[in-house]
Amino acid sequence: MKKLLLLSLLSSFWQHGFGQQNQLLASSKKDSSNIFxxxxxxxxxxxxxxxxxxxxxxxxxxxxxxxxxxxxxxxxxxxxxxxxxxxxxxxxxxxxxxxxxxxxxxxxxxxxxxxxxxxxxxxxxxxxxxxxxxxxxxxxxxxxxxxxxxxxxxxxxxxxxxxxxxxxxxxxxxxxxxxxxxxxxxxxxxxxxxxxxxxxxxxxxxxxxxxxxxxxxxxxxxxxxxxxxxxxxxxxxxxxxxxxxxxxxxxxxxxxxxxxxxxxxxxxxxxxxxxxSEYYDDISIFNKDLFRIKLGKYYGLIKLDGSVKIDPIYDNLNSTTEQGKWMIIEQNKKVGLMDTDGNIRLKPTFESISNIQIDPSIAVVSLGLAKDETGFKIIDFKDLRISKTYQAIGEFNKYGLAQVKDGKYFGFINTDLQVVIEPIYRSLGTFNQYGLISACKDGNNNALRCGYIKHDGTEVIPLAFDEVANFNKFGLVVVRENAKNCSMPSGNCKVDMVFDKSGTMIIGKTNEVAPIGIRYATTDTIFNGSYIVIKTFTPTKNGDDEMEFNLVERNNVKRITTQGYKSIRKYDSNLLFPVQKEGKWGLIDTSGKVVAKPAYKEMLYSTEGLYGVKFDNNKYGFIDKKGKVQIAFDYDEIRPFNNGLAIVSKGGGKLGIINRFNAKIAPCYFSEINILPATKQFELIDTSGSKYILNSLGDCVTNCGKFDEIRKLANQ
Known part of the structure; x- marks a missing residue:
């Protein structure tokens, strides 16, 4: 199994240049043909x-x-x-x-x-x-x-x-x-x-x-x-x-x-x-009433009637998202803010100021990202409030939060420039579909302790683990502890647990496996339409991992298997799962209760409430849906029951028929037995080629005299 890694900070930062110009008239939408x-x-x-x-x-x-x-x-x-x-x-x-x-x-x-x-x-x-x-x-x-x-x-x-x-x-x-x-x-x-x-x-x-x-x-x-x-x-x-x-x-x-x-x-x-207007080297739209002009290498503004609003004396000039109110100006390679009447509102001391694009469905705000020699700040263009300086500021997410880095720690601020999650975390992931984010703090001996928090900072999965993985689509996640002095393999080992999105432990630490370690991997696989498959990895003496499977009930998010199984088949009409453990097969019910301990080399599918199984003596018999042996392990071959009768063999190529109580309806004497599709009757053929017909209840209907002699000899 691939090693689980700590979720590192995945923040992206804006390219710090001027935003694109606002258009005077909204461009009309074209159809897919680009004609209409x-x-x-x-x-x-x-x-x-x-x-x-x-x-x-x-x-x-x-x-x-x-x-x-x-x-x-x-x-x-x-x-x-x-x-x-x-x-x-x-x-x-x-x-x-x-x-x-x-x-x-x-x-x-x-x-x-x-x-x-x-x-x-x-x-x-x-x-x-x-x-x-x-x-x-x-x-x-x-x-x-x-x-x-x-x-x-x-x-x-x-x-x-x-x-x-x-x-x-x-x-x-x-x-x-x-x-x-x-x-x-x-x-x-x-x-x-x-x-x-x-x-x-x-x-x-x-x-x-x-x-x-x-x-x-x-x-x-x-x-x-x-x-x-x-x-x-x-x-x-x-x-x-x-x-x-x-x-x-x-x-x-x-x-x-x-x-x-x-x-x-x-x-x-x-x-x-x-x-x-005067003649300029370029004229472009600034906002609904003003135009950006370029004269030589400098920029200014003119009105719609051509009169000069701002003299072309700036190295660059652009509008903010608070359209028509402020301008981003550049002078001597420094950037600041000016109003459209030419009044400096923020002196050109910044390396860059850029518009922050935020979906209006998240927040109706007008923000900019400013950078100077001390770091990054967010400017509220409506009232020119400025946030604290941070080493890095990420994009605003669907919760209206931006990840910030303060020194070596991470947190979140909202669009009102308020700290929502204090920057106390050594690492933060990205919010998942459940509104949770992985977070790691400093613990004892500088060891990171990780878990998951909500977008308001509430801990959902305690920050108490060495590592955490990603949630699967059913809301399950694996967390890990590093155990010391393990006996197999020698040294340290990994002990995993599984939580759900509400913070409930679904699979806890198992004492008997902790000394050797145990790891889990959640999957997006649904079993029988109602159960989530979780893979289990247990170390072996040779250093490999043995993979087994656990099941979690999908609707109640409850573990039903009390241990991992090498193989689990889909449940049948009896609502029982055939399971394999250490090479042997048994049965568990849909609550995880063991009905038949894994004690059989083979398990055939259920027919008429009975399971054909192979025992340690390499012989076959039948157990019922409660795990009780109903037909002893005496047969080299068994076939499914059909209307209460089953074809069996004790070896030597000789076939017979038994009922659910192991009564020999036909002794193991015949070289061939077939079920006739149209009538469901049994056709028996002996070594001489003679044929005998039994009805679906096992009564003889053809060549019955000779059939009675064969049965009489078998009963002696």
Whole structure:
């Protein structure tokens, strides 16, 4: 048996670099084909175009009321009146859409002359343009008399009525089909991009090498050069000097120019030719309102309108998991924390600070791991509390605990930076499926004493053993003591015990085997569906291990075998286990009680309540299910009982038949005896070839005169 080893600390530590940037917009999920983007499943099937118009008006009315801050205008009232109708005629729908279109166009003309660029104004302008895009796309329902549509959510999570885009599945022409965003669905067909409206019409034909989603009434597209297209498909002038571009939000995009520099542009760049920001060597998303810039080898932040928030004077700069609140800054190869207004909150004295990723189902926290010349600390980014310094800190587990090393000892802290398990252990394992962890402490003479503790530090299996193993899937574990002055083999030996996950001893130390040692190994083997197999290893004089087996009742977790057995067969209809010990077979019941001591060289399977056994005289007989001998050990061969009769032989190739009381129904005279399958009768054949038939009860039915002579001779 492989030697059991002490469970050593298995902690993994983070790579101490800056975390990845937070994305401004959550990336939309693709399907397994990598073609369909976004959740397109139908919330409801729309019965007709008239009902689709009704749903569309209802949603556009909500949009209008949002812009009007709940104050209903005349147009809002008209749209409200339409909601009382179950369906909506195309003429009425067209009228409402025309009025909405006119209103939004007027609002857009008004805001285009407004040069106020604070974030509130930017959001207002964006909302008007986005709502207008929905109106333009929904106009298609005016010209439809039939069609299949669904209620669904678009990429922004807004409820819309539109064409079921999943209808394109299986069509090899499409390389991309994206859910609707601001009224239009981006598609790639025949290797070029275009856009669909809510009705599924290709209103902006597929013709572009590249295309981004609509961003407040315009979308970035590329043929040979980059352009804007509006919601009607009109192309702008070419965007000068731009080689790549990506839409952000509020009609603002980040562009890369021919000189390799980056800048922010808005949707009027084709006319103004002016950038919103300065030119930088790189611009990347920092959080929802700020962008990280790189100028030379230094980093800073700019706002969405292009104005500088933090001057580019830092060697590196990244956000924490407390997004938008703190920044991790690097200066002169040291790292600290700054707020987004530029105030230093933790001086750059650390070698590294990195975000700690914790599953929200475990704890809703925002933590970072900091390292300096003294060791590791955890920072709570919400209030900048800092833990004690440790030599090492592991990952947080499903209990919200992180293993820490303080000097040469280990313990656990929680996500609130509180010590839950004091660092007093020389080694700790990892939590298993039962919420237990192996732990070892210093004992007498610097010897480690090991056991198992819970995630709150409670001892479940006392820390009193030299070694502990891993639990099996049934909640059993082996622990070990080192015994001294053993007689076999000479010197020290190992004495094992078995505990369950509640700390109950299942197999204790056995005095009679302790001087020579005994070891156990738990298994994941189930015997008879109700018993767990445990292997037992006992040293022999030649230094090898003799392996035997014990059984533990699965449901009650109770040992049923009082000793190990070399072999255990599955229990039979009598609920008895045939067991082998020191080369001899016996019987035990399902409580472990010995029914027949292991005294037989062989044990055959039970037939009709009797067991065929071979005794020391190498002869066979039968014992019953209480272990009592019922048929003496007189036979060289026995066969199973069949309806109370069994075929036996006393040697010399001569066969006979006995009953359960050892009465000789047919003497051992016949060279062959067969049981006829159809009638269960016995066919007996003597050395001359004569045949005799006995019925299943043992009465002669054929050639009975001669059979009686044979039986009479045997009885004399």
């Amino acid at each position: 983007i976004g959740d397109m499943h139908a919330k409801e099937r729309v019965e007709s175009v008239a009902i689709a118009r009704k749903y569309a008006i209802s949603q556009l009315k909500k949009d209008l009321e949002v812009l009007e801050k709940g104050n209903k205008s005349t147009l809002s009232n008209e749209l409200s009146a339409s909601n009382s109708e179950r369906t909506l005629a195309n003429e009425t729908f067209s009228l409402y859409l025309a009025k909405l279109d006119k209103k939004y166009k007027a609002d857009i003309r008004s805001i285009e002359t407004d040069n106020i660029r604070d974030i509130f104004q930017i959001e207002q302008k964006s909302e008007i343009k986005r709502r207008h895009s929905h109106v333009v796309s929904a106009q298609c329902f005016s010209s439809k008399n039939e069609g299949n549509y669904i209620k669904m959510n678009d990429l922004d999570g807004e409820e819309i009525v539109g064409f079921p885009l999943e209808n394109f599945k299986g069509n090899s022409r499409y390389g991309l089909v994206e859910n609707f965003h601001q009224g239009f669905a981006r598609i790639k067909k025949d290797q070029v991009f275009g856009f669909l409206n809510y009705c599924g019409d290709e209103v902006i034909p597929c013709q572009f090498d590249k295309a981004d989603i609509f961003n407040d009434g315009k979308a970035l597209v590329k043929k040979y050069e980059w352009y804007f297209i509006d919601v009607y498909g009109n192309e702008s002038e070419a965007l000068e000097n731009i080689v790549d571009a990506k839409a952000l939000k509020y009609g603002i995009s980040v562009a890369k120019f021919k000189n390799g520099k980056f800048a922010l542009i808005d949707n009027s760049y084709d006319v103004s030719k002016k950038v919103l």
